[in-house]
Amino acid sequence: MAENKELELAWAFVNHTNRSIFLTGKAGTGKTTFLHRLKMHSLKRLVMVAPTGVAAINAKGVTIHSFFQMPFGPILPEADLNVNKGFNRRFSKTKINIIKSMDLLVIDEISMVRADLLDGIDRTLRRFRNRNKVFGGVQVLMIGDLQQLSPVIKEQEWDLLKQVYTNGFFFSSNAFRDCNAITIELQHIYRQENPKFIDILNSIRTNSLTEEVATELNKRYIPDFKPESDAGYISLTTHNNKAETVNREELASLKGKTFTYTAKIDGKFPEYAYPNAVDLKLKVGAQVMFVKNDSSQRNAILMARLVR
Structure with missing residues (x-):
């Protein structure tokens, strides 16, 4: 510092x-x-x-x-x-x-x-x-x-x-x-060291995208791109309902039994503040992204079993 x-x-x-x-x-x-x-x-x-x-x-x-x-x-x-x-x-x-x-x-x-x-x-x-x-x-x-x-x-x-x-x-x-x-x-950006990428991010952030920067960014665009199911890509969306639609479709595409995990609520925690659904539905092979680090051994074993 x-x-x-x-x-x-x-x-x-x-x-x-x-x-x-x-x-x-x-x-x-x-x-x-x-x-x-x-x-x-x-x-x-x-x-x-x-x-x-x-x-x-x-x-x-x-x-x-x-x-x-x-x-x-x-x-x-x-x-x-x-x-x-x-x-x-x-x-x-x-x-x-x-x-x-x-x-x-x-x-x-x-x-x-x-x-x-x-x-x-x-x-x-x-x-x-x-x-x-x-x-x-x-x-x-x-x-x-x-x-x-x-x-x-x-x-x-x-x-x-x-x-x-x-x-x-x-x-x-x-x-x-x-x-x-x-x-x-x-001022200093720690998360990214590529100066070209930083310039692109800053120009988008300040709504000052130039034709040169847009051309550089569009080089990465692949029309009709569909990743392989095991490639590990994450879909970014603008609204929760879009994300939920993708999750439902991807889960439905997996074969096997659906496992349901019900959240444990400790103390006064109003429903509007929940970071996720009360009932989490998963199948073996489902891709899971944590919103909080969890290093507990029990959960590490659980996730390993699910993704096998």
């Missing part, structure tokens, strides 16, 4: 000041690695949250809605967060103590956090800490890339929120404006 000035600067601000920070950068610039290093080595008492279940698992944290017990739907400034039909917002003594004692709140995948949700976090922290300070006086580290996933806002929700915010992104929130966060952008 000493060779990366931006990461070194971010580390110094997080650990030696109380300044809130927006840490950003392209994919592969070390944001997630920095996050895990912070959890392992920072002396500050910190809480890690993320807007979705998968993001929370990857960050080894919990969802924003779970930790702050936020209602779904628009959170308007005049609304009472504690009065919501069919929704329990009674905080346990343990959680209140955690909120009161934390030094640092880390929000991963901040690009997906709506402005009203960040303001809701601010109101909750003020409730249990200092009412006169933004985020109740807690230092907040916001990590994410604004050119990746954006907030999900339904049309009827935006009809309400547009009366308060100029757009749905977190930086339109009152809390972000008031916290005077410093922005640090990571």
Whole structure:
């Protein structure tokens, strides 16, 4: 990290000041690695949250809605967060103590956090800490890339929120404006060393694709390409339903018995935050991609049996 000035600067601000920070950068610039290093080595008492279940698992944290017990739907400034039909917002003594004692709140995948949700976090922290300070006086580290996933806002929700915010992104929130966060952008890409490929990725990312770059990229295009079933290719899609269709078709093409594995749910884990289906159906020969590393011997043996 000493060779990366931006990461070194971010580390110094997080650990030696109380300044809130927006840490950003392209994919592969070390944001997630920095996050895990912070959890392992920072002396500050910190809480890690993320807007979705998968993001929370990857960050080894919990969802924003779970930790702050936020209602779904628009959170308007005049609304009472504690009065919501069919929704329990009674905080346990343990959680209140955690909120009161934390030094640092880390929000991963901040690009997906709506402005009203960040303001809701601010109101909750003020409730249990200092009412006169933004985020109740807690230092907040916001990590994410604004050119990746954006907030999900339904049309009827935006009809309400547009009366308060100029757009749905977190930086339109009152809390972000008031916290005077410093922005640090990571520049060095660790995940990819091929300069030509990096240039192609950056031009797509910034919507500045030139004819030369497009020609280079299209050299890899193979019309009507159909990989061999045992070649190990992974299909990338834009929507979950497309991925589910591919999975169903590929599973149906395999001969043999279908095995069903039911998830074990520990503690309060709402269904909307599940990273996968409750019932996982597999056959011998099915291609499996883990969304989280699992080094346990039992699961390694199970997967070896399935792919034989």
